Amino acid sequence: MNLLHSPFSTVRFPHRLRPATPRRRFFLVRSSLPFPNQNAKYHRELEAAVDAVERACRLCVDVKRSLFSSEGRILEKNDSTPVTVADFGVQALVSLELSKLFPTIPLVAEEDSGFLRSNNLVDSVVSVVTDEVSSGDKRLTNADVLEAIDRGGKNDVVYGGRPATYWILDPIDGTKGFLKGSDALYVVGLALVVEGEIVLGVMGCPNWDEAVSFTSTTDSRGVESMVPKSGIIMVAHAGCGTWARSLSDVVNGSANMPDGWTRCYVDGCGLVPEARFCIPDSQTWDLIPLSELFNATNDPNSVGEKKVLLLSGCCGSLCKYLMVASGRATVFVLRARNERIIKAWDHAVGIICVREAGGKVTDWKGDQIDLAADQVERRIIFPSGGVIVSNGKLHNQIVEMISSSFSTA
Known part of the structure; x- marks a missing residue:
């Protein structure tokens, strides 16, 4: 609808x-x-x-x-x-x-x-x-x-x-x-x-x-x-x-x-093909650089070496953070798009919930999210490439995969 x-x-x-x-x-x-x-x-x-x-x-x-x-x-x-x-x-x-x-x-x-x-x-x-x-x-x-x-x-x-x-x-x-x-x-x-x-x-x-x-x-x-x-x-x-x-x-x-x-606690997944992924509802898998390495499916029975599970059914970025912090999802990837402004309130509370649950949150280069980037009003963040939220174990692998694919795009 x-x-x-x-x-x-x-x-x-x-x-x-x-x-x-x-x-x-x-x-x-x-x-x-x-x-x-x-x-x-x-x-x-x-x-x-x-x-x-x-x-x-x-x-x-x-x-x-x-x-x-x-x-x-x-x-x-x-x-x-x-x-x-x-x-x-x-x-x-x-x-x-x-x-x-x-x-x-x-x-x-x-x-x-x-x-x-x-x-x-x-x-x-x-x-x-x-x-x-x-x-x-x-x-x-x-x-x-x-x-x-x-x-x-x-x-x-x-x-x-x-x-x-x-x-x-x-x-x-x-x-x-x-x-x-x-x-x-x-x-x-x-x-x-x-x-x-x-x-x-x-x-x-x-x-x-x-x-x-x-x-x-x-x-x-x-x-x-x-x-x-x-x-x-x-x-x-x-x-x-x-x-x-x-x-x-x-x-x-x-x-x-x-x-x-x-x-x-975040989940204990240590292999990317076994991870459960979330992306924004306004984006599609093909916009994420990982799509060059893996196809995505909503069917858990169809997951394989080159096909990962993409979860659906929730709206908003904080819902995805909640999914990762609770262990329901392994990775949430958001791509920054020129026509969309990324607001700090869509990420701040999710960042600490994921971190304290054992996970990690960075931009696509692996740098911390800078909440002070908007020096006056603190309303906007500017993550390079986008945001990666993970269980921590897979974080460096995801950053490397995205950086490698994104740099050649």
């Missing part, structure tokens, strides 16, 4: 969302981290990030129920990418939650309020954010929500040069997946950058289910670990590993908060 020409694209969006099921206001008890606080320098920031992403995932689930219960819930931005009230609602919500505890830390994020103002959607966003904002707050106004959104927008936020510490948020990575229904993945991604280094990250994927279940095959103890299927929240902190647990109780408002964190 072509989302840009779907019947939803031109339908008028009502001022307020009215979900199919009655809304309930949940008061979240901040969940504990999977490692001792003394091991994590930024444990307060990580706790706040987990709390904010959990609330954001609930917001997404509520909006999605409304989206598919009646007509008129989807619009297009000026750049022709589909967007919903959920994108703006998540950005406003996360901005509001983080600014309470860390008012001096700026936010770099995707949206600004101009689109809402011009399309008379402010009331809709205020409605969904009010249902998820922390208890005890004064009643939110339109001005509160617009200001919160614009803390992360490039038009109204001034960072004063080179910020040492900042949050970076992708409200919904994989918006097309959000619109497709329950089968396609989407991610709320939040990271903290300090002195150019990503120190923590949180990814929430409300519809991670059995179809994309994952196991760890690299545990040194030889123990195979399973993560619950009904939604996932993944966290990473520098030096503390990558961890995940079920998101189902959180998004459904249960008082039984899950406390069973599972350590995540």
Whole structure:
């Protein structure tokens, strides 16, 4: 289905969302981290990030129920990418939650309020954010929500040069997946950058289910670990590993908060023909230099010496990072294209989750991704050739293969 020409694209969006099921206001008890606080320098920031992403995932689930219960819930931005009230609602919500505890830390994020103002959607966003904002707050106004959104927008936020510490948020990575229904993945991604280094990250994927279940095959103890299927929240902190647990109780408002964190590891594949690959949904295998060496197939039974497995079924770059960090995929390769700008929020949180799970992320030359390349706003990255995300074991081989093929192209 072509989302840009779907019947939803031109339908008028009502001022307020009215979900199919009655809304309930949940008061979240901040969940504990999977490692001792003394091991994590930024444990307060990580706790706040987990709390904010959990609330954001609930917001997404509520909006999605409304989206598919009646007509008129989807619009297009000026750049022709589909967007919903959920994108703006998540950005406003996360901005509001983080600014309470860390008012001096700026936010770099995707949206600004101009689109809402011009399309008379402010009331809709205020409605969904009010249902998820922390208890005890004064009643939110339109001005509160617009200001919160614009803390992360490039038009109204001034960072004063080179910020040492900042949050970076992708409200919904994989918006097309959000619109497709329950089968396609989407991610709320939040990271903290300090002195150019990503120190923590949180990814929430409300519809991670059995179809994309994952196991760890690299545990040194030889123990195979399973993560619950009904939604996932993944966290990473520098030096503390990558961890995940079920998101189902959180998004459904249960008082039984899950406390069973599972350590995540990349897979242990050591042979390129046996690797499981991901590429962007907007690109095809023939655009990747590896296509000169291997054909690709979606059929695991057809994999051979010259044919590798290409996974499908998820949208957005952060979904692919999640797949690699969880051991579901081995390699994610993205090709930088001249007509497309690569945004920092599509990669930041995924980078630390993969690294702390034992993997590696570089550009096609093998160099680290430079989050400070955009020296003022920190919104754009410029990876040479593209981005390679891997389990680490295969990384140098993939870089060499791509470099060799790309240099002769």
